[in-house]
Amino acid sequence: MEHNASLREIARVFLKLGTIGFGGPAAHIAMMHKEVVSKYKWLNEQHFLDLLGATNLIPGPNSTEMAIHIGYVKGGWKGLLTAGCCFIMPAVLITGILAHLYSLYGQLPEVQPFIYGIKPAIIAIIIGAVSPLAVKSVKSIFLGLIAIAVLTASMFGANEIYLLFGSGLLAMAVFYIQKMRIDGLGSFAPFALMSLPQTGFWTAVNSKLFLTFLKIGAILYGSGYVLFAFLDAELTAKGLLTKQELMDAIAVGQFTPGPVFSSVTFIGYQINGLSGAVISTVAIFLPSFIFVVLLNFIMKRLRGAKGLSVFIDAVNAASIAIIAALCISMAEETITDWRTVLIASISGITVFTLKKLNTALVVLGGALLGYLLTYV
Secondary structure, eight states: OOOOOOHHHHHHHHHHHHHHOOSOHHHHHHHHHIIIIIISOSSOHHHHHHHHHHHTTSSSOHHHHHHHHHHHHHHHHHHHHHHHHHHHHHHHHHHHHHHHHHHHHSSOOOOHHHHHHHHHHHHHHHHHHHHHHHHHHOOSHHHHHHHHHHHHHHHTTOOHHHHHHHHHHHHHHHHHHHHTOOOOOOOOOOOOOOOOOOOTTOOHHHHHHHHHHHHHHHHOOSOGGGHHHHHIIIIITTTSSOHHHHHHHHHHHHHSSSOGGGHHHHHHHHHHHHHHHHHHHHHHHHHHHHHHHHHHHHHHHHHHSHHHHHHHHHHHHHHHHHHHHHHHHHHHHHOOSHHHHHHHHHHHHHHHHOTTSOHHHHHHHHHHHHHHHHTO
């Protein structure tokens, strides 16, 4: 049974997630599942899966859109703004402070020992969240085969948006072939974004930043990590950002909590100070709020149509498979010696045996173990 949530509760949960959410989109979604499904029961497993599958179909940062969507479902417009802003703001504030220190001292603080331990712990958290979702999403042998195929293709580098839509369309095709009937699918009008007119407030540089990041936020599919390829093409190649600044921005996105897209706060600050940071941040996240509102209206109709419901079920199974593939890839890169094996094992045992334990403690424990074992 799903429970109601007040704005204060929404704010508290997503402020916490924005503050402790290390590890990227898959980790954020795992932590959200722990909070909103397991702990507070705001959503049931199926509802959470539907939101996850739908969120993966639209451009923008997946975990941020998931937070916005949950906020909208539980608190309407106020919940949407509360969840989105509370999830984004901790990362933006931390990144802004680091950007200011970087502009003063030209280097970032040494945090590698802590990240060394956080990453294996995050993998355990993701596995703990994906397991019940996988059981819920694979409702049939057919969906199981789709999940296996998507997992395999994703491991070989297939584009995740093709896998998601392809899975959904395949499931629909099989459904209609079995039923021996044809249904109209309706059409989805493309979303059009209009450029804001320039006023005295906008400098030429800030206008460039706003339009650049608005475009990226509106067309970027997949995880936040794809963002860095866009940044290289849009900013570094055009001389607005040096390679070193881009690398440092990537580092900031990796070791700060919350959405990876907060890296643009760092970049905006380096290019045009505080105003550049604010404008860049608003521009990159604005499309996500718009898309989630539009998607919410569409999803209510999709679940009501049997053929399109089959599409959603396949997308849900594919989404879980993609997260599993990401988790395997992270493990290959992260668990490379006895220390990381030990941290991952301890974290995994903790996650599966102490299911009510706050994920923040698992993250903190991984960080401390990483720091201690680095010097062993």
